[in-house]
Amino acid sequence: MPSLIDLRRRIRSVKNTEQVTKAMKMISAAKLRRAQDRVIAARPYASIFRQMLAQVAAAVADDEESLGSHPLLARRPEARILAVLVTGDRGLAGAFNSNLIRGTQEFLRQHADADVRLFTIGRKGHDFFRKRGSNVVGARTGISQSAAYGDAAAIAREVCERFEKGEADSVYVIFNEFKSVMTQRFTISRVLPLEVPSGADAQAGADYIFEQPPGELMRALLPRYVEISFYQALLESAAAEHAARMTAMEAATSNAGEMIDKLTLYMNRVRQASITKELIEVVSGAAAQT
Numbered sequence: 001m002p003s004l005i006d007l008r009r010r011i012r013s014v015k016n017t018e019q020v021t022k023a024m025k026m027i028s029a030a031k032l033r034r035a036q037d038r039v040i041a042a043r044p045y046a047s048i049f050r051q052m053l054a055q056v057a058a059a060v061a062d063d064e065e066s067l068g069s070h071p072l073l074a075r076r077p078e079a080r081i082l083a084v085l086v087t088g089d090r091g092l093a094g095a096f097n098s099n100l101i102r103g104t105q106e107f108l109r110q111h112a113d114a115d116v117r118l119f120t121i122g123r124k125g126h127d128f129f130r131k132r133g134s135n136v137v138g139a140r141t142g143i144s145q146s147a148a149y150g151d152a153a154a155i156a157r158e159v160c161e162r163f164e165k166g167e168a169d170s171v172y173v174i175f176n177e178f179k180s181v182m183t184q185r186f187t188i189s190r191v192l193p194l195e196v197p198s199g200a201d202a203q204a205g206a207d208y209i210f211e212q213p214p215g216e217l218m219r220a221l222l223p224r225y226v227e228i229s230f231y232q233a234l235l236e237s238a239a240a241e242h243a244a245r246m247t248a249m250e251a252a253t254s255n256a257g258e259m260i261d262k263l264t265l266y267m268n269r270v271r272q273a274s275i276t277k278e279l280i281e282v283v284s285g286a287a288a289q290t
Helices: 004-059 064-068 096-110 123-131 149-164 199-204 214-289
Strands: 080-086 115-121 136-140 170-178 184-192
Touching: 004 170, 004 214, 080 096, 080 123, 080 149, 080 214, 096 115, 096 123, 096 170, 096 184, 096 214, 115 123, 115 149, 123 136, 136 149, 149 170, 149 184, 149 214, 170 214, 184 214
Parallel strands: 080 115, 080 170, 115 136
Antiparallel strands: 170 184
């Protein structure tokens, strides 16, 4: 049976842990609000950009040379695949990182016949696959929770350069999409070669009048479309990570409170047993003297 001193020390330790997890929950809740606002603000922009690209594609649909000559539209057999994995830089986020890693391992098994190379964003995914000897050709750390558009643009330029040089026949981005505070959806999206939006998307938007030739606009918009795709993935992943961490810290705080109650009840029983034992010893000693 543990002593009262050991129980008090353990209760004090659990209380300190509870304070830490409660503070982390509050910080994640504040960061989640900002990250969620950024995601909600970016989604309409991406949708309108897609409609505009569809309008340009519809305008050059008859010109197969302008539509098919761009290197980002080149279609090749998937012998070399570049997978961009977006994880967090820190843990304590429940199953956020582990789900991404398991999903990426399944993706590697499904494409075992191809040469799959990884480009990791976030320390957790980079450390995991680097230690296991996976082919990691690029990495970015420190931007998973506060990614700016410039970070996404730099990643997109490097990825597009690899695709244009033939180092990758297709590019996929793997991330957690933010659905709600309690739900994050594991997502694998193909970024390259680009899928030009269909004419149905063009009909949903406005009727554009182009000042420049549509072919030139098409060549200028396609790299921006890749940048927006990566930026959207980074924003979704950041919001999903904050939501997962807030949920995990809330559960940890609740578990710490339950453990404190159980330890306090057990300590009171031990103290009561100790007092009862001392009283019995006193009474027995007094009875022996009479």
